[in-house]
Amino acid sequence: MKTLRVPCLPLATLTAIVTAIMLLLSVGLTYMGVNWYASYLEKTITDALPQRAADAYKMLSEGKVPDGDSLTMLFEHLNALTEPTDFKVLMSVLVCGLLSAIVCALIGVYLARRLAAPLEELTSAAEGLKSGDFSARVTASHRSTREVSSLVETFNALATSLETMEERLRFNNMAVAHELRTPLTVLQGSLQSMLDGVFPMEHKIISDLLLQVEGLGRIVEDLRTLSLAIGQKLVIERQQIDVSDVAGAVLAAAKPMLEQNGLRVETDLKPAWVNADSPRIRQAILALLQNACRYAADGGWLRCETEQQMDGSVSIRIIDRGPGFPEGMDAIATNPFWRGDPSRSRATGGTGLGLSVVQAIAVAHGGRLKFANRPEGGAVVAIHLSNNAA
Numbered sequence: 001m002k003t004l005r006v007p008c009l010p011l012a013t014l015t016a017i018v019t020a021i022m023l024l025l026s027v028g029l030t031y032m033g034v035n036w037y038a039s040y041l042e043k044t045i046t047d048a049l050p051q052r053a054a055d056a057y058k059m060l061s062e063g064k065v066p067d068g069d070s071l072t073m074l075f076e077h078l079n080a081l082t083e084p085t086d087f088k089v090l091m092s093v094l095v096c097g098l099l100s101a102i103v104c105a106l107i108g109v110y111l112a113r114r115l116a117a118p119l120e121e122l123t124s125a126a127e128g129l130k131s132g133d134f135s136a137r138v139t140a141s142h143r144s145t146r147e148v149s150s151l152v153e154t155f156n157a158l159a160t161s162l163e164t165m166e167e168r169l170r171f172n173n174m175a176v177a178h179e180l181r182t183p184l185t186v187l188q189g190s191l192q193s194m195l196d197g198v199f200p201m202e203h204k205i206i207s208d209l210l211l212q213v214e215g216l217g218r219i220v221e222d223l224r225t226l227s228l229a230i231g232q233k234l235v236i237e238r239q240q241i242d243v244s245d246v247a248g249a250v251l252a253a254a255k256p257m258l259e260q261n262g263l264r265v266e267t268d269l270k271p272a273w274v275n276a277d278s279p280r281i282r283q284a285i286l287a288l289l290q291n292a293c294r295y296a297a298d299g300g301w302l303r304c305e306t307e308q309q310m311d312g313s314v315s316i317r318i319i320d321r322g323p324g325f326p327e328g329m330d331a332i333a334t335n336p337f338w339r340g341d342p343s344r345s346r347a348t349g350g351t352g353l354g355l356s357v358v359q360a361i362a363v364a365h366g367g368r369l370k371f372a373n374r375p376e377g378g379a380v381v382a383i384h385l386s387n388n389a390a
Contacts, residue, residue, distance in 0.1 A: 010146045018111055025107075026100045033096030034089070041085060118148045122155055134163035183212040241278050243314050243385070244269035244306040250285045251304060258289065261297040263320075265304065272308040272315070274385045276365050281316075281385075284361040287354045288318045288381055296322025299378055309384075313367070316383040324373040358383065 046054055053073045056066035121138045128136035136159055138152045190209055193199040248269055251258075258265055285304075292302055299321030307315045358381075359369040366386035373379055 014115075014145050018108070022104045022108060026097075026104045029100030029103060030093065030096045033099065034092050037092040037096070038089065041088060045085065115145065115148070118152060122151065125155065125159070129159060129162065134159060134166050180216065183216050186212050238275050238277055240273055240275055241281070243272045243274060243276075243281060243316055246278060246281050247285055247304055247306050247316060250282050250289065254286060254289050257293060258302065261293040262300050263293065263297060263302045264300060265302050268303070268305040270305075270307050272306045274314040274365075274387055276385055280361045280364070284358045284383055285316060285318075287358050288383075291354050291381075292318060292320050292322070296320035296379065298322060312387040314385045314387070316385070318381045319374070319378065321378040324377065324379045325371050355381075 046058075050073060056073065059066045118138065125136040125138050137156050187209055190199060190205060194201050194205070199205055248267070251265060251267065255265075289302075296302070301321045303317075303319040305315075305317040305319070307317075309315060355369070362369045362383050362385065367384045370382045370384065371379065372382075
């Protein structure tokens with residue numbers, strides 16, 4: 001048997017309905033009370049009349065005309081009772097009105113508490129969030145008003161978002177500590193050994209230590225870029241640029257790195273204009289090239305394409321013949337330190353921040369980063385940039 005669910009009404013509509021019902025109830029209770037008391041007074045008065053006057057009153061009630069003496073006697077007694085009877089009727093109106101107001105007030109308090117119950121739960125859950133309990137949730141009731149139901153849904157979504165952010169922050173803190181521990185340990189151990197005279201201060205050792213420092217610098221810069229993206233301050237100055245020119249300049253600057261990794265480069269750089277931050281676009285393309293050098297060097301081939309789409313957006317694609325992407329690449333949206341191969345270390349797999357930085361740059365330009373594996377082998381990374389971004 002299905003439960004009848006009452007649709008949520010707007011608070012203004014529900015308030016108007018409740019107010020109208022309370023007014024009608026108050027008037028109805030007052031009317032019934034006064035009517036009952038009037039009947040009681042009528043019976044009391046007729047019982048107190050002399051027999052001839054009572055008979056005359058009864059005949060008038062039945063639509064008959066009594067004799068003159070009986071009618072005169074009836075009017076004389078009724079005139080004597082008019083003033084105290086009117087006072088009693090007025091008092092009955094006042095008392096019945098007061099009692100009906102009290103009854104309606106009690107019903108109103110009950111209804112108000114029912115309406116305010118979800119707000120009390122929200123207040124309690126908000127106190128939990130304030131104290132750091134991000135698991136706090138509020139159960140939505142079908143009896144709630146539309147505004148309260150919307151508020152409950154928004155609160156639960158906010159609590160879920162905060163809980164996810166807290167978990168992500170905890171993981172990222174652990175990941176940052178893990179990424180920094182190895183180079184710092186190497187630096188500290190090597191420097192201490194040189195101070196103790198265990199290691200000589202040779203050019204080779206100092207060069208290796210400098211590489212560790214450069215790695216730390218890359219981690220710090222990537223983290224700074226991601227923090228700017230979270231604060232929506234990643235894109236500073238936009239201007240109309242041709243991404244084919246930007247990509248060509250980055251490829252020319254990265255030529256020694258690509259040749260060192262044995263990558264033969266092909267290009268198909270079609271003019272593609274977009275309103276974007278040129279330094280950030282260069283940073284994104286360079287990060288993709290570095291990623292290709294790290295993971296796709298065995299393929300020996302790299303292709304860079306730029307294209308203007310029919311809707312005005314711009315695409316930048318990096319295509320390789322490497323091993324392709326593993327499953328779960330979309331995880332970089334929630335985990336900046338994600339690596340397809342958990343066994344990769346900084347020496348072999350980088351920090352895991354590179355593609356997260358590229359994605360942050362794409363999103364900051366109103367676009368997105370897409371991954372795909374080619375049927376013939378290799379991978380395609382595409383940056384889509386929107387011309388409609390503010």
